[in-house]
Amino acid sequence: MLNLKENIPAKGYAMLSKDAKFTPFDFTRHPLGERDILIKILYAGICHSDIHTARSEWGEAVYPCIPGHEIAGEVVAVGEKVSKFKVGDYAGVGCMVNSCGECESCKISQEQFCERGQTIFTYNSKDIFHGGVNTYGGYSNNIVVSENFAITVPENAPMEKVAPLLCAGITTYSPLKFSKVKEGFKVGVAGFGGLGVMAVKYALKMGAKVSVFARNEKKKEEAFKMGVSGFYTSTNTDEVKERFDLILSTIPTFYEPSAYLDLLKFGGEFAIVGLPPHDNMPSISVKDFVYKAGKRVYGSLIGGIKETQEMMDFSLKHEIYPETELIKPSQIDEAYEKLTNGTAKFRYVIDMREVE
Numbered sequence: 001m002l003n004l005k006e007n008i009p010a011k012g013y014a015m016l017s018k019d020a021k022f023t024p025f026d027f028t029r030h031p032l033g034e035r036d037i038l039i040k041i042l043y044a045g046i047c048h049s050d051i052h053t054a055r056s057e058w059g060e061a062v063y064p065c066i067p068g069h070e071i072a073g074e075v076v077a078v079g080e081k082v083s084k085f086k087v088g089d090y091a092g093v094g095c096m097v098n099s100c101g102e103c104e105s106c107k108i109s110q111e112q113f114c115e116r117g118q119t120i121f122t123y124n125s126k127d128i129f130h131g132g133v134n135t136y137g138g139y140s141n142n143i144v145v146s147e148n149f150a151i152t153v154p155e156n157a158p159m160e161k162v163a164p165l166l167c168a169g170i171t172t173y174s175p176l177k178f179s180k181v182k183e184g185f186k187v188g189v190a191g192f193g194g195l196g197v198m199a200v201k202y203a204l205k206m207g208a209k210v211s212v213f214a215r216n217e218k219k220k221e222e223a224f225k226m227g228v229s230g231f232y233t234s235t236n237t238d239e240v241k242e243r244f245d246l247i248l249s250t251i252p253t254f255y256e257p258s259a260y261l262d263l264l265k266f267g268g269e270f271a272i273v274g275l276p277p278h279d280n281m282p283s284i285s286v287k288d289f290v291y292k293a294g295k296r297v298y299g300s301l302i303g304g305i306k307e308t309q310e311m312m313d314f315s316l317k318h319e320i321y322p323e324t325e326l327i328k329p330s331q332i333d334e335a336y337e338k339l340t341n342g343t344a345k346f347r348y349v350i351d352m353r354e355v356e
């Protein structure tokens with residue numbers, strides 16, 4: 001019988017260095033606190049952030065590195081003071097597992113901006129609330145998390161499709177809400193992968209007219225089937241005649257952000273969520289801000305826990321789900337390759353029930 005008051009054994013898949021392949025890895029989760037839940041992970045989505053982190057593209061990662069912040073699973077144990085979950089419930093975990101809970105940002109449920117710098121990310125983060133250990137993500141068979149950082153998921157939910165909502169869903173839903181997208185808005189989505197497809201689906205549901213900016217035409221047909229009205233592989237204003245209220249960039253590689261400013265209406269917004277490797281980072285010059293003035297540029301980082309729950313409820317109510325492809329844990333390396341060489345389609349989801 002498992003003693004939940006001691007470190008809890010877990011099995012996952014880790015990269016041991018930035019050039020390594022994934023390898024099975026045994027480790028432990030911290031003991032179940034009185035407000036914690038233990039989740040048996042069923043599915044974990046692969047986000048491009050996992051790749052940037054595991055390959056040390058955003059600065060040196062801590063190894064072993066177990067990525068995964070799109071976690072969908074089943075609650076198998078609860079601490080004595082847990083009120084939000086009971087054993088047998090479905091739950092989701094996204095990019096964060098803790099924060100101070102007391103600063104202004106935490107109080108308004110913008111935990112990703114904890115003013116004390118105590119946001120604990122799901123992986124590759126120092127967990128100061130549990131002795132400073134490095135956090136391990138969802139490419140594993142279980143996770144222990146405070147109930148405050150777990151998202152409730154109804155029992156009939158399609159869990160394989162729920163997993164990517166925990167990052168790709170909230171990261172695109174949040175800026176669309178921030179920019180108050182509504183009926184008649186013109187929205188451009190740059191980068192049509194895991195995040196991009198969610199942005200398209202949410203924006204359409206919010207009543208916007210949506211166009212996609214991709215680097216090639218391979219997913220053009222899918223985009224039109226989803227209901228977009230424009231598909232471009234160029235930001236040249238001679239070719240792109242329409243002008244947008246909002247363009248959301250999910251691009252994970254180097255590109256020219258200022259080209260998108262030309263495509264905004266006066267007062268339009270350019271929202272950035274895609275975060276390319278630090279050693280090849282795009283930038284916008286002050287000159288462009290002035291000559292291409294009258295537009296707003298902002299960045300967006302996932303979304304708070306309250307908004308993540310709102311996104312989950314909205315997605316399930318309107319049946320807005322990612323386009324997923326289920327893979328086995330042994331196929332993670334192959335999926336990473338496809339996501340970086342341009343042959344992936346949308347979201348890979350790892351079947352964590354296959355963990356041995």
Ligand code: NDP
Nearest residue numbers: 048049191192193194195214215252273274275301302342
């Ligand atoms: P994916 O790899 O699933 O999708 C990226 C898409 O962008 C692909 O379809 C790719 O095309 C396309 N693309 C690449 N370069 C260009 C370009 N120059 N112009 C247009 N399209 C391009 O990645 P994700 O959707 O998972 O993540 C996207 C980015 O968002 C990553 O940098 C990730 O780290 C970041 N992110 C940020 C978050 C935040 O909170 N701000 C949270 C989550 C992710 P192709 O199909 O040809 O490969």
Ligand code: ZN
Nearest residue numbers: 047049167168
């Ligand atoms: Zn992510």
